Amino acid sequence: MFEGMKSSSLLDRDPRLVDIMCSLDNAGKMPTGVASEIREAVALARRFNEAVARPYALELDRKMSEDPTYIPWDLVKEINRWGFYTAWIPKIFGGKGWNLGSITPVVEELCSVCAGIGNLIGVQYFGLSILFAGWNMRITDKVCREVVEGERSGEPCLVAGLVTEPGAGTDAEEVELLSKAKVRCHARRVEGGYVVNGTKVFISNGHVSTWHMLIAYEDLERPEETMILFAVKNGTKGFSFGRMEKKMGQKGCPASEMIFQDCFIPDEDVCISASQMKGLKRGAKGTGMQLIDFVVSLTRPGVGAMGAGVARGAYETALRFARETLVDGKPLVNHEWAQCLLAEMYANAALARLTYMECNHVNGLYGMASLLNMKPMYYYMRAVPTAVLDRFMPAVNAADATTRIFRKLVMDGQTEEEARRASGWASLSKFAATDLGIKNCQLAVEFMGRAGIRHDGWAEKFLRDSKLLQIYEGTNQLNRLNLFKCMIAPWVPEAQVFEE
Amino acid sequence: MKADVSEELRMLDGMARDFAARELVEEREEHDRYPFAPLYDDVLAKSLEVGFFSIMLPEDAGGSAEPVTALCLVLDELCRADASLGGAVFTQALAQEILRLAGAEELLAREAEGDGDLAQALIAFPSYDNPSEAGNCARASRGEKGYELSGEVEYVVLGGLAAHALLPARVEGMEGFAFFLVDTGHEGFTASEPVLSLGMHACPAVDLTLSGVPARLVGEERKGGQYFEAAVDRLSVAAAAVATGIMKGSFTDALEYCRQRKQGGRHIIEWSEVRMLLSSMAVSCKVADMLVECAARAVDRGEPGWELASRAAALQAQSLAPEVTSNGIQLLGGYGYMKDYGQEKRFRDAKQAQPLLGITPLRRLKYIRSIIDGEAAW
Ligand SMILES: Cc1cc2nc3c(=O)[nH]c(=O)nc-3n(C[C@H](O)[C@H](O)[C@H](O)COP(=O)(O)OP(=O)(O)OC[C@H]3O[C@@H](n4cnc5c(N)ncnc54)[C@H](O)[C@@H]3O)c2cc1C
Numbered sequence: 008m009f010e011g012m013k014s015s016s017l018l019d020r021d022p023r024l025v026d027i028m029c030s031l032d033n034a035g036k037m038p039t040g041v042a043s044e045i046r047e048a049v050a051l052a053r054r055f056n057e058a059v060a061r062p063y064a065l066e067l068d069r070k071m072s073e074d075p076t077y078i079p080w081d082l083v084k085e086i087n088r089w090g091f092y093t094a095w096i097p098k099i100f101g102g103k104g105w106n107l108g109s110i111t112p113v114v115e116e117l118c119s120v121c122a123g124i125g126n127l128i129g130v131q132y133f134g135l136s137i138l139f140a141g142w143n144m145r146i147t148d149k150v151c152r153e154v155v156e157g158e159r160s161g162e163p164c165l166v167a168g169l170v171t172e173p174g175a176g177t178d179a180e181e182v183e184l185l186s187k188a189k190v191r192c193h194a195r196r197v198e199g200g201y202v203v204n205g206t207k208v209f210i211s212n213g214h215v216s217t218w219h220m221l222i223a224y225e226d227l228e229r230p231e232e233t234m235i236l237f238a239v240k241n242g243t244k245g246f247s248f249g250r251m252e253k254k255m256g257q258k259g260c261p262a263s264e265m266i267f268q269d270c271f272i273p274d275e276d277v278c279i280s281a282s283q284m285k286g287l288k289r290g291a292k293g294t295g296m297q298l299i300d301f302v303v304s305l306t307r308p309g310v311g312a313m314g315a316g317v318a319r320g321a322y323e324t325a326l327r328f329a330r331e332t333l334v335d336g337k338p339l340v341n342h343e344w345a346q347c348l349l350a351e352m353y354a355n356a357a358l359a360r361l362t363y364m365e366c367n368h369v370n371g372l373y374g375m376a377s378l379l380n381m382k383p384m385y386y387y388m389r390a391v392p393t394a395v396l397d398r399f400m401p402a403v404n405a406a407d408a409t410t411r412i413f414r415k416l417v418m419d420g421q422t423e424e425e426a427r428r429a430s431g432w433a434s435l436s437k438f439a440a441t442d443l444g445i446k447n448c449q450l451a452v453e454f455m456g457r458a459g460i461r462h463d464g465w466a467e468k469f470l471r472d473s474k475l476l477q478i479y480e481g482t483n484q485l486n487r488l489n490l491f492k493c494m495i496a497p498w499v500p501e502a503q504v505f506e507e
Numbered sequence: 508m509k510a511d512v513s514e515e516l517r518m519l520d521g522m523a524r525d526f527a528a529r530e531l532v533e534e535r536e537e538h539d540r541y542p543f544a545p546l547y548d549d550v551l552a553k554s555l556e557v558g559f560f561s562i563m564l565p566e567d568a569g570g571s572a573e574p575v576t577a578l579c580l581v582l583d584e585l586c587r588a589d590a591s592l593g594g595a596v597f598t599q600a601l602a603q604e605i606l607r608l609a610g611a612e613e614l615l616a617r618e619a620e621g622d623g624d625l626a627q628a629l630i631a632f633p634s635y636d637n638p639s640e641a642g643n644c645a646r647a648s649r650g651e652k653g654y655e656l657s658g659e660v661e662y663v664v665l666g667g668l669a670a671h672a673l674l675p676a677r678v679e680g681m682e683g684f685a686f687f688l689v690d691t692g693h694e695g696f697t698a699s700e701p702v703l704s705l706g707m708h709a710c711p712a713v714d715l716t717l718s719g720v721p722a723r724l725v726g727e728e729r730k731g732g733q734y735f736e737a738a739v740d741r742l743s744v745a746a747a748a749v750a751t752g753i754m755k756g757s758f759t760d761a762l763e764y765c766r767q768r769k770q771g772g773r774h775i776i777e778w779s780e781v782r783m784l785l786s787s788m789a790v791s792c793k794v795a796d797m798l799v800e801c802a803a804r805a806v807d808r809g810e811p812g813w814e815l816a817s818r819a820a821a822l823q824a825q826s827l828a829p830e831v832t833s834n835g836i837q838l839l840g841g842y843g844y845m846k847d848y849g850q851e852k853r854f855r856d857a858k859q860a861q862p863l864l865g866i867t868p869l870r871r872l873k874y875i876r877s878i879i880d881g882e883a884a885w
Binding site: 069072073075171174175176177178184187188189208209252253254255256333334335344345348445449452453454455456457459460461462463467470471474475477478479482483484487488505507 | 543635636640641642643661662702703704705706769770771772773778779780781784829833836837840841843844845846847851854855858859861862865866867868869872
C-alpha cells in the first residue's frame with residue numbers, strides 16, 4: 008500500500024507518466040475490434056492507390072501545372088464512389104462510422120503515393136471536425152446526411168473549413184493571438200440571423216465543396232470573445248468563390264478564396280455563437296479555444312500522418328532507385344552508405360508514424376469522440392445497422408435538448424488537463440512528423456540526382472507536396488509554441504506564452 | 508564576395524545586377540511557366556549579347572577570358588533574381604571549359620563565329636551527370652567518314668535550343684568515355700519534349716536519342732573522364748555561386764516580408780522565433796558567400812589545394828540552399844507556397860541546382876577518395 012502510494016506520487020512528478028505515455032493508459036481500454044478495422048481501412052486505401060492514385064497522380068500534377076484553373080471533378084467523383092467522404096462520419100449521423108483511429112493510417116497510406124489526393128480526401132474531415140466541434144447536433148445531422156446522400160446519388164457533397172483570412176493566419180489558430188489580430192470577417196446581428204462580410208483565403212477543397220464551415224466574429228475589436236461558427240451552403244446569396252491559388256505542390260487539391268458580401272445567414276445555420284458559448288463552463292473565449300482545440304487535436308495528427316506518408320513515399324522511391332541503379336558495376340542498394348541512408352529514411356517514416364499513433368491513443372482517451380471508443384458504445388455502434396439508427400436519430404439529433412446534453416457532456420465534461428494533452432500531442436505530431444517528412448523528401452531527391460529532379464521520377468513531387476505540411480494547420484512555429492503552452496508551461500509558473 | 512575584386516569585375520557585377528533587375532524579376536513567374544508558356548528567347552538573346560555566355564571563353568575564341576571569380580559574380584547576381592538563366596550560363600561555361608581543357612580551341616572558335624545567333628552560340632550539355640558514374644553515355648563508332656554516335660543520353664541541358672551538343676560516349680572496344688561534339692540539326696538526332704522538372708524551368712533539358720549522328724571527337728578518346736574531372740575542379744565553385752545567389756534572393760525577400768507582415772498585433776519580425784529563422788538564413792548566406800569568394804580566388808590564383816576548395820564550396824553551398832530556401836517559404840506562411848511570390852521557385856531551384864555536376868553523395872565520396880588516394884592535399 009505504502010509502496011503503491013510512493014510510486015504513484017513518483018509517476019505524478021513532472022514529467023507525469025500520463026502526459027508522456029498516454030498509450031499505456033489507452034492500450035488496455037481500446038476495443039480489440041479497432042485493430043481489424045484499421046487493417047481493413049488500410050487495405051482499402053492500398054486498393055485505391057493502385058487503382059486510382061498511382062496511375063493518375065503525375066498526370067494530374069502536370070495538368071494543374073499547365074492549367075492552374077482546372078478543377079478535378081472527375082477525381083472527386085471517383086473518391087466519392089470509393090466511399091471515403093462518409094467513411095468516418097458516425098453512424099448516428101448516417102455515416103459508415105469507421106473508428107477514428109483508422110483515419111490517420113489511411114491518410115499515411117494515401118500520402119505515400121500522392122499527398123495532393125490524400126488532402127483531397129483528408130480535408131473533408133477538417134471541415135467535418137469543425138462541424139462536429141460546435142456540438143450542434145441538429146446541423147451536424149443535416150449536413151452529414153447531405154454528404155451521405157451525395158455519396159448515394161453520385162453528386163459529391165464535400166465540407167470545407169474556413170478559418171484563415173488574408174490578414175490572420177497564425178492569429179486565427181490561437182485565441183491569445185486572436186485578441187490582437189486584424190480579422191475582417193464580420194457577422195452583424197440582424198432580424199432572424201446574421202449578415203456576414205469578409206474574405207477567407209487558402210481554403211482547401213473550397214471550389215469543390217458544398218458546405219462551408221465558416222468562422223466569423225461579431226465584434227472585430229474583440230474577436231476572441233465573439234467567435235461564431237456558421238454552416239454556409241453553396242448558392243447562398245452574397246457568398247461566392249474567388250481565385251484558385253497557384254500552388255507549388257499538392258496541386259490536385261484546390262486552395263480557394265471565399266468571398267462574403269452582405270451574405271445573410273439565417274439563425275438555423277448558426278452552429279454555435281458567442282452567446283451560446285457564454286452559457287458553457289469556459290465562457291466565450293475559453294470555449295472558442297476549446298472549439299479550435301477539438302478540431303486541431305484531430306486534424307493535426309492527420310497532417311502528421313501526411314508527414315509519415317510522404318516520408319514513406321520518398322523512402323520507397325529512393326529504395327526503388329537504389330535497386331535499379333548501378334554504381335561502379337554494383338547496384339546502389341549494395342553500397343554500404345546507401346544502406347545506411349535508406350535505414351535513416353525508414354526510421355524517419357517510422358518515427359513520424361509513432362507520433363500520430365500516440366495521438367490516436369490520446370484522442371481515444373480525451374478527444375471529442377472519445378465516447379465512441381468506450382467498449383460498450385463501440386460494440387453497440389458496430390453491431391447496430393445504420394438503417395435502424397436512421398429511423399430515430401434524425402429526430403433525436405434535431406431536438407435542442409440533445410445539443411444541450413452533448414455540450415454539457417463533451418464540452419463541459421472535458422477537463423483542462425485532457426484538452427491540453429490532446430492539443431499538445433497533436434502539435435507534437437504535426438511539427439515533428441512533417442519535419443521528418445520533408446527531410447526524407449530532401450534526402451530522396453539528393454540521393455537520386457538527375458532522376459530525383461525529373462517529374463517522372465516522383466521524388467521531386469513528394470518534395471513539393473511535402474513543404475505545405477509545415478505551413479497549414481498552424482505553421483510548425485505556432486505548433487511548437489502550442490506544445491510549449493500545453494505540455495511545458497503548466498509546470499513553469501513564470502512562463503508566459505505569446506507575450507514576449 | 509566582392510571585398511577584393513578589381514574595378515573591372517565590379518562593373519561586370521553591376522551590369523549583371525542591372526540586367527537581372529531589368530530582365531528577370533518582373534516576368535519571373537511567367538518565364539517559369541515554361542514548357543507551358545513560351546521560352547524567354549529574348550532574354551537569352553540579350554544575355555548572349557552582353558556576353559554572359561562567354562565570360563571565361565578565351566579571347567581568341569571570342570570570349571572575355573575572365574577568371575572564374577567573374578563567372579561567380581555574374582551567377583550570384585542572376586540567381587538572386589532567377590536561377591534559370593544561371594543554370595544556362597553555368598551549363599554553357601562547363602561545356603566550354605571541357606572543350607578548352609581538351610585543347611579543342613578550333614571548335615570553340617567556330618562556335619563563337621555564330622555572332623549573335625543564339626542557337627549557334629549555345630552548346631547543349633548533360634550538366635547534371637558525371638558520365639563515368641551515371642553511365643549516361645551514347646555509343647561511338649568509327650566509320651569511314653569519322654565518328655558516329657548512337658544511343659540515348661538523358662537530361663541534356665539546353666538540348667532543345669542549341670545547335671551543338673557536347674556529349675559523352677563510349678568508344679567501342681575502349682575503357683571509359685570520350686566527349687564528342689554533334690550538330691543537333693542532323694536527321695539522326697531526336698530530342699524529347701522538354702523534361703518537366705523540379706526547378707529552373709526556363710533552363711530546359713531534353714532526353715536525346717541518336718542514330719548514326721556524325722560527331723567530332725573532342726580531345727583524345729580515352730580522356731573524357733580526365734577532362735570532366737578537371738572541369739569540375741574549376742567550375743564547382745560556380746555551381747556554389749548558383750546556390751548562393753538563390754539563397755540570397757530568398758533571404759532578401761523573407762526579410763522584407765517580415766518587416767511588412769503583422770501577426771499577433773506586431774510585425775512578425777518582432778517575434779524572436781522569426782528572428783531565429785532569419786538569422787539562420789543570414790548566417791548560411793554569409794558562409795556560402797565567403798566560401799565562394801575564397802574558393803574562386805584559390806582557383807584563379809592556382810593556390811595549393813584549389814581543386815578541393817572549389818569542390819567543397821559546391822558541396823557545402825548546395826546543401827545549405829535547400830534549407831535556407833525552405834525557411835524562405837516558411838517565413839511567408841501560406842503566401843510563400845504560392846507562385847505569386849518568388850520563394851517557392853527558389854525552394855525548387857535550390858534543390859534543382861544541388862545535383863549539378865553529379866549525384867551529391869557520389870561527389871562526397873569522390874572528394875574523400877582523392878584525399879585518401881593522395882591525389883590532393885587537404
Ligand atoms: C495550400 C494551403 C491550404 C490551406 N488550407 C486551409 C483551409 O482549408 N482552411 C483554413 O482555414 N486555412 C487553410 N490554410 C491556411 C493555413 O492554415 C495558414 O496559411 C497558416 O495558418 C499560416 O498563416 P499565414 O499563411 O497567414 O502565415 P502567417 O501567420 O502570416 O505567418 C508568417 C510567418 O510568421 C510566423 N509567425 C506568425 N506569428 C508568429 C508568432 N506569434 N510567433 C512566431 N512566429 C510567428 C509564422 O510561423 C510564419 O513563419 C491553408 C494554407 C495553404 C497554403
